[in-house]
Amino acid sequence: MTVWAPVEYTDVAELRGPLVMVRGTRGVGWDEYASIELETGERRHGLVLEADHDLAVVQVFEGTAGIRAEGTRVTFAGRPMRIPVGPGWLGRVCDGGGRPLDGGPPVAGAADAAVNGFPLNPTLREPPSEPVLTGISAIDLLTTLVRGQKIAVFSAAGLPHLKLAAQIAAQAGAGGEPFTVVFAAIGLTHADAATVRDRLEERSAAGELTLLLNLADDPVIERILTPRLALTIAEHLAFTVGRHVLAVLADMTSYCEALREVSAARGEIPARRAYPGYLYSDLASLYERCGRVRGRPGSLTVLPVLSMPAGDITHPVPDLTGYITEGQILLTRNVSAYPHIDPLSSLSRMMRAGAGPGRTRPEHVDLAAQIIAALSRARQARELAELVGESALSAVDRRHLALAEAFEHRLLAQRGDELRSLGETFDRAWDVVSMLPRRELTMLSSEALDAGYREER
């Protein structure tokens, strides 16, 4: 039920950056949805960032370029922004503001929902407990995604995180149950966006995908909206329709830069690196929309993907993301093979809830811990070898170096179009741990070793 306030305001007092200051407003509330009509008849959209007496500060998603103080008409919706939700979004490709790019009609839905969502009552959250399998060995084995969790991909410029994000989005599944992906591309180049679109073609055709594309030359402020649209669509599909949904948000660094731009235009007091002090809370209001709800079938898993400026993990965007997500998958140049995942710096905090007997494989958690421990020892051995020479290493240390080698080639390295079954991943994992003498594998039970250890090595 959209009841547009009939009043049109024309007194634009100031234009600054992405902001329009409208004078003479009455009863316009904070966070209200605004519609801005230019002289040319072009219509733009925005939100009220501040309501001060008769002045409303409106952030315009499409930017203020071309807006003049005269001849601009602003109306307010009388309530926060809402969008249609429902399965109508499935199979669609839209821009970052939800407008069709696929030649289809505007998306309609039987229901609508506020783009900011509401906090989920923590007492009604069901703790996550089942895996999302990606068909990527390094992830499924060592940092298993769990339905209803949020986990980030941290990367750096020049690394193929978008390729990985697209691969995850294309291959992820929930053990045969209907699965849906909502992919929000934020500030992507045309080339990257085209790659993502191609990679997800099949999933889109199957009606399992919603793709929202905000491109590098699209309005910057729209980037603030894009992940919210994605999550609102995803939340409804998960908790109302009851599907397992994966929301991929890439690249969140572009989102944060848009937020910083608005903050600067408003003259707010900045915190670290000129990002606003509320960046943590703002990101949390997005990532926390993941979860499962007691007594309802679906789940929403959120995968923010971001490039760390200058590869610095202490930069506010990765740092605050890491403080919110339940783990991270870190890509590094030090691993030469795609997907470049650094197993020692990556961690899925919920893994224990999603892996193991009845979910993946009985020995999963122990096997992963054993591989991590062995890789960690191999790293120490390598550092030692650099000091004293490899010949001075003990026999066991040398076996660990061989294991690290095998890990990278046999298990981690994978093609971007290669979907590995869980069985194949475990097969390879056992090959890798069998590089060590059996007595070194102290984290695995003897039953697991009897079943999995390859003696012939």
Add this chain to the structure above:
Amino acid sequence: MGTVTRVNGPLVEVEGLTGAAMFELVALGPHRLPGEIIALRGDRATIQAYEYTGGLAPGDPARRGGSPLSARLGPHLLGGVFDGLLRPLGGAGMWLDPAAPPPARAARAGRSWPFRPLVEEGRTVARGTPIGSVDSGSSPPYLVLSPGGAVSRIREPGPCPSGDPVAVVGGVQVTLGREQPVRRALPYDVRHEEPVPLTTGQRVIDLLLPVSRGGTVAVPGGFGTGKTVLLQQIAKWCDADVVVYVGCGERGNEMADVVAELGRLTDPRTGGRLADRTVVIANTSNMPMMAREASIYTGVTVAEHFRDMGYDTVVIADSTSRWAEALRELGSRSGALPAEEGYPADLASALAAFYERAGRVTTLGGATGSVTIIGAVSPPGGDMTEPVTAHTQRFVRSLWTLDRDLAYARHYPAVSWAGSFARDAGAMTAAVPGAAQRRGRVSGLLAEADRLTALAELLGAGTLPAHERIVLLAGRLIREGFLQQSALSPRDSFCRPERTTLIADALLAVVDRCQTLVENQVPVAWIEQQDFSPILRAKEAPEEEIAARRDTVLDALERSR
């Protein structure tokens, strides 16, 4: 009644609130969103709103509440889950929409509790002395305390709704539940300074960095270093009577997890559910930011309330940094002049005042109770010099610094032995024979091993003299066999103090034997190659096996003579 003039997120300005007081509650707009006055100039008030203010507009009405921000105390707290203003979340809707009416409250208020009087009519009972109790069997009994005076009426034993009067004392009606302002500390008689240890069940804490009942601890650490797991471990296993767990701006899934687990676990001391001694305040990061600011104070107020009944209480706040960020956010929106990194100038004094509410006291009624505060700190970029971390360190008795390198090496709990302190450790160990010496030896060996590791990395371990190589070995044995304690291990998740002592002594005995052997010219390389796994895994073994495991290792070493 006043009028809203400006809305900027949680910051709201109102005109025309004549007679309003600082920190008075105000109901904003048609949905009566709660807010608190944080500045007054004439009849203009600046208000922090505790709910999402979307749709609130200049011109909307604002009504004075007449009382300061208060929390509803009562027997319903134990075992419950609440928001930052202590409103029950159990029974609230799936989505927390401030425009939807809170359905839970009425239901809760209507619940009856088994009341039992503890005094007779006609007696005069001093302030703070119990006059009645609610004992549901599983939770520690909830005591109704006297406001002081002659008891002119007292209720018969039997079921009693929370809001009904149970007594009239000194002319004042006493009910089971009551509203309590949260920003001011509840009064007590005297504070005790001599430290009495609180057992946490975590070896690294209980032996090296002990905390006292009524003490204060900060736990700084970058993301993923294990703050939440350590705090949850303490919430589960520490030997307090009541635990108040404040999830302040952290994750919903973690809250769901801790609530589920507390409901499953049995309290080893009472046999009841751990949930029944716990009050959970869940203000997750996506819930309104200003309620996060309030949640810290509601949490301590609840703890003080149970302290006054003579209980030892622990407040766990995860994370105080999110609370400080809420302060900063409001400061910045109200245009206050910022100090370091945008934080308000009174950040240090706000932190000091918060930790000052901890303490072990004689209550007004003459009982002994305590409030221990353990707060996580989340330094941006892991930078320990940032304002919240730096100031917090000044005001706490213990600091448990979590180290990213230890966490990445999966050494959990990743408490840095070099970068932490416990100011009351000396006084607490002095009381137990042998304790100070044990602690001194373990921390001495760790420090010495660290120094030698740095040296060995430069020169190669082979160049060190034999007795120093044994110190390196000792460092490894203590780290792996003692300090590391997996929260996920069914047997090792919690370690009784007696067991902690046994394991430490067994390890020290092995280290001593190794030292003796190298003094007697046994080759150090031979010792280093021995199988120490029986003693390294003693922590996973039944208690009565520990001595035997020590002897296995000692016997094997002896064979070298």
